[in-house]
Amino acid sequence: MGTHLITGATGAVGAAVAGLLHDAGHSVILTGRDAGRLDATAARIAGGDRVRTLVLDLTDPRRIEPSLEGAELPPLDGLVHGAGSVALGTVAELAPDDWIGQLLVNTAAPAELTRLLLPSVRAARGHVVFVNSGSGLRANPGWSAYAASKHALRALADALRAEEPEIRVTSVFPGRFASEMQRQVRAHEGGDYDPDAFMSARTVAKVIVNALETPRDATVTDVSVRG
Template structure:
């Protein structure tokens, strides 16, 4: 039975991935920002275990994990959580920049660092669910795109450093996907939201599982997936 640590399992792509892995009987460790959220995740995913720590405060994750009992081995660490706040470079404050970079880049880096011993023990797999914004930055997407460009760099560096330990590292770059985050983006853009225009979260989940299930002799490093409409 494979052991997966998943951030962002409470909605959108994270929920779709967690559901697929739960259906096949894998062991889930779901990351929650607080105890209340952890309880909600355990109700939604019976049998899953939870780890608690606020990804908005990556400097406290070491302390948080040190007061819990994480798994002894981790077959995959799936970074799916993220935040977005649109605004022009002339509008965004340092607070927005810092919050975006903390949740989308620094927290994944720190969580990966903290779980590296367990990942090495399992010759595991780290998957970063990035974004099309991690490849191209559009107007008003500066902070989010910068965090996602940085996340791609993190994945590339990690892959080069840990390949000798048997780790695989994959970055998935989804286009616009029907999720609560996408609804928020449309509100910020002042546009009407039509979920039929975008990919389903299940489509992205299939992409993630394809990377996880690839034979050990191969590795998907970077994979883009886009809506067909």
């Protein structure tokens, strides 16, 4: 069994991925900004058995390296980038901070964390999964900044795959799924949020875990998931 580090581990998909991996016998390292929420998520998964937590604030990629000092991470069989940020609006409406915030969290932070953890991933000949979005494949009106950050994330994954042939790299492009982010999106759109109207986060998580558990003689490079 392996060890997998998951960002955004207190979110819907991140927590579901961690739970599924743990149920399969793996050890998981949960990361997020809120120590209390991380501890609560760890307790729900396993009461602390084969679960570690690590506080990481991805809103400023320059702070990631100091946060990892002294962490003593083992070889990583999986690195799952599940954290994300969204701020919707037209190009005419979005302020510079809306662009900067999403590009930092959705693109620059995964790039920096990957850079810092590459020695651990290489040591295990591991697997990096980028949880992207349908917006990483197309840009719709009102989604410009978010889509730009996710298109850039796809480019990051493609470049990493070519640069690091000994590790596997997967981009997952989910459609809309039930989550707190989806609640925010629906509020912005002026609509009601009904979680039953969307894919479950667990469904998306199963796709991610299936990619991670693909036999080593193959790589799932890109997978789209629609409800």
